[in-house]
Amino acid sequence: MNDHHKESIGKWISVLHRQFQMYLNRELKPYGIRSSEYIYLVNLDEEDGVSQETLSRNLYINKAATARAISRLEKLGLVRRARDQNDARAYAVTLTPEGLKIRDVIQEKLRKWTRALEEGLTEDEYAFMMRTIKRMSANALALVEAGRHDAGEEGGADDDD
Template identity: 35%
Template sequence: MDSKQPHIGRWISCLYRQMQCLLDRAFEPFGLGYGNYAFLLVLRRQDGQTQEYLSSELGFDKGTTARSLKKLEQLGYIQRKRSKIDGRANQVFLTHKGQNVLPFVEQILADLMTEILGDMTAKERQIACSLIYRMASNALSLKHSEGGKTSCLFNKE
């Protein structure tokens, strides 16, 4: 790697960790953690999804999804029911309490993004989002083309 090339991964990782910390703090009064709120947002779009769909949609493994949903269920935000179509599958539904917490979750996310994007112009915001999306897509393509191998791609010459 060229020593003059910026270490983009470092800054993306820093941004991710700081956002995670800030969101954990903001969601604490609701009993939510950084990863839990995303399930509520997906269910708002389409309630009654299966756990498998939620795992796939959010990119979480099945174990992480099960633990998150268990916590959300204990907090009273969701309810899981056996699917009438496939008795092996659980469908997940927002409860009244879950629906009521969503405006607060969305406001917290909007406020945080406003703060993080700070004094960027609308054009800069669009460019930043587009570039990060392209980098993430490229990384996912590399991961899939390597067949999930954990070997370092950058050692190949």
């Protein structure tokens, strides 16, 4: 395809990502949670008691950003860190009872966002979009991983998103 006549997919993904951050920041502000932190609570809901390193790896976020986010969530009383019984150097992160309560709030906000995105799509359009987004994600991951290996990196993304 001729690149000069195509709209930028990256631009629209970026716009959508930014709108999602603004939505989450607004909706989660009463709970003191930022858009860059909610993902840890969602991940812990799926797999509670994992190490910070595992969280970083699962989310493709660097260890320093994960440590900052977990520290802040711990101060908010939403997660607890304890020495991992299998590795004294690592911390296992778990949701607190307060974190479990917030989980339902976050899940509802995410469902509302998803419903808004799906508004007006037919079943066929939805299925096509899911296949396309998954393929694009795989392509992006392959590019990022190839770059990491070329640069000799070990961690995840350098930003807090």
